[in-house]
Amino acid sequence: MTRQGAFYFAIMALLLVAVGIGQSWNVALGILNLCLISAIMSLGVNIQWGYAGLFNVGIMGFAALGGLTAVLVSMPPITEAWAVGGKGIGAALLSLLATITAIVLVRRYVPDYLRFWVTVITVILGFFLIRSLLDPAVESIESVNPAHTGYLGGMGLPILFSWVLGGLVAAGAAWLIGKIALGLRSDYLAIATLGISEIIIAIVKYEEWLSRGVKNVTGLPRPVPYEIELIGSDWFIGLTGWLGVEVAASASILVKLCYAALFLVVLAIIMWFSERALKSPWGRMMRAIRDNREAASAMGKDVTWRHLQIFVLGCAVCGIAGAMLTTLDGQLTPSGYIPLRYTFLIWVMVIIGGSGNNWGAVLGGFVIWFLWIEAEPLGNWLMQAITLYMGEGNWLKQHLIASAAYTRLILMGGILLVVMRFSPRGLIPER
Amino acid sequence: MKFLSALNMSGGYGGADIIHDCGITVEKGEIAVVVGPNGAGKSTAMKAVFGMLDLHQGTVVLDGEDITSMAPQQRVAIGMGFVPQNRNVFVSLTVQENLEMGAYICDYDITENIEQVFDLFPILKEKRDQPAGELSGGQRQQVAVGRALMTKPKLLMLDEPTAGVSPIVMDELFDRILEIAKTGIAILMVEQNARQALEIADHGFVLVQGCNRFTDTGQALLADPEVRRSFLGG
């Protein structure tokens, strides 16, 4: 990392300290944790854009898969639901696999002129078969204690496993999607990935037997202590007394610090691998392909296969970040995955930070998330200042203050436009 | 002074020069042909005459007027017509519409212009409402030439008009070009099919590595043993 890059990171640290002192350490640490997660997602995106020039706008879908995995790994299994619906789900899954196999076989062996229609018929037949097995199973599962569960539950394993597993699940989905979508031109790829992520999120939102859908799964087990435990434990009370700080707030701070430490470790690991890969011959070849696809292709490099590798790796990282996010939240809220908003925020992070540079992506994650969060109180403050001289009941004043929240959308868009125009290589450019 | 005098041209596409001190002239009603081996800079020389190249040396004079600093669109307005080698028609527009676009800068009634083109290329009149992309290669070339003729140019430049067409179509095209020349239009043509092109040429310019190598009448070049040996296969 360059001197200039280190300088930017130092400024970022100072800003967080300023928030800690000015607002509260709790808030600062909360922001830090989300910055860390954003940085990881930003890394995942940068791997795809910076190494291979892939414009993947579907990263929220992969994050959602990571979050779902966190639920499926850590929540205890609902045995009753498995008893009534397990077989049905299993049968439906087998039918899905059978249908897919059938489609693959059809596309390989059926002659051209019939292929389209036979595929369509196979799809339709498969669809009805799956539905006939799935629907009754789903109904019975969802009727098992719907207020509290109404779904299958998970595997009851420690939630940290889900961080790895989430990455694997996302990688698997990415492999499937990449196999079919990666031949498209970059802006069509963007639209296709956006559409696919919307489909994934729709499934997570509406298949209640899997994820409880919009009823959310709360109370996910944690990898760090609970505040209540800390407040009640003697050693902690002693520690806070000796330090002279308030018990309740400190408990919250300690929990956040634990998370921060975990996240930092993950970030460091991923960063180390990414940097190694970037500097390796493999990384150089990737960038050669990105810069001149035709030439690389002519030299015999299998461009599509390389792109698939990158796509899978980048999406795996996003899956890990998604699992981490759900762990931090302690719950899965499918309706919170708003692709258009958060996906583009991550893209702004990559572009501002410096696309093609891993340190840049991390910096971008910090800077943009920080701005996004702080823009709200800043916007409020700005509106208060502007309307200072106006009377209390003034309609304009009330409207401006109520609308302060939207200034951050304008701010984000403005930043993106300004950076794209005047400094497209970002804060920490690619070497 | 010839109608078109492009002399001492030197320039390239930003890097090294492609043409060096190159000269091309045409008289009204004359057919001048530029031939030479691959990479000799023939198309480049023509693009320089049309103003699509940065010349750091040389002048282009048309009908006594120095047009060296004029943009290509301006040159069209003062009487140059250009038929590019590739992508020289609007494939999704009909033949009629292609011709109309050719005369885009004309603010007078162009019905007469269109009729003249149809007289020259009768098959186009038949297919006037068909999209140009559906026509055969030779017919498409006719559309391309017709499009350029719509502004009633005084100088018509064609970049390898017979590239990739069959010999019969090539003969037909050359016949048409002869007819166009008879109406008094100066014709400048870059060609790969050197022998057939020189046969209809009044003047020929043989370019090698961006320089004029041989300049003479078409017949003289065809008869010249050195030219025959180098470019015409003996």
Next chain:
Amino acid sequence: MTDVLNALVLITNFVIVPATAYGAQLALGALGVTLIFGILRFANFAHGELMAFGAMVTILCTWLLQSMGIGIAPLPTALLALPFGILAAIAMALVTDRTVYRFYRVKRADPIILAIVSVGVMFVMGGLIRFIIGPNDQSFADGARFLIRAGEFKQMTGLSEGLAIKQSQLLTVVIAVMVVAALFWFLQKTRSGKAMRAYSDNEDLALLSGIDPDRVVMITWIITATLATIAGALYGLDKTFKPFIYMQLLLPVFASAIVGGVGQPVGAILGGFVIAFSEVTITYAYKKFITYLAPESWAPEGLVQLLSTDYKFAVSFIILVAVLLIRPTGIIRGNVI
């Protein structure tokens, strides 16, 4: 016999009428997107916000007119306000082009860069809209609401199924037809329209022919902004205006343009109806329909719904992805990918 009639009325009321209105709205939106794709050659992610912007100004003017007591009952006042919305959207589009897109166009930047920049524009416009009118539902419809009510229909025909046609639905279709006809007349019969098609077809040759690229770009934005405003206002009139909805509409609109064939106006219209009808027919519960047509013993137990209405938006994405993979040039062969 009456059963068949009832079934037909049912399908018309719940599927055909809504899908036709929705299809017309999508078609208008898709036409704008496809023009930008074909002539300016990039995916304009800010198109949904442009629709919302035009609709917003229309709504504000409608409220103003309503407060002044001006109206054209039984037609909605919004129609009077529409020209103002269009003008505002045109201004917004031209300003955005001059300050943002032109820089990259002159540089001949990669289409993906323009797409990313249009995302920035989307943020700014979205924030601006919410800043001005807020994020909530806004209603601005007035005038006669129904052309024919379900109850009236049942009385007239004596059938047990009613057919209701909203005025906004009829207006949508009529206005859409008028707009599309005008657009095609412009593109096919006028010199400027042909020049635009030429520019879309072969940019270099068009420039050579003396076609002014700045003028082509300006006309493109004017037409696109007009289409976007009409689509947005009609959608808001028919269903509801809420800024978020227009962000969501972006994908069905893109899907329509791509499915129909990028850069092909006829394709955009076809695509709009394909997507609209697919969304509605795949998520409709056919239970009652089958009950009318089939013998007693075949009466279905479940809703007979192919996909739940939750998946309504997912349908257009599924179709889009399928088209991108199987036939990327679209129904009417558009620009090859």
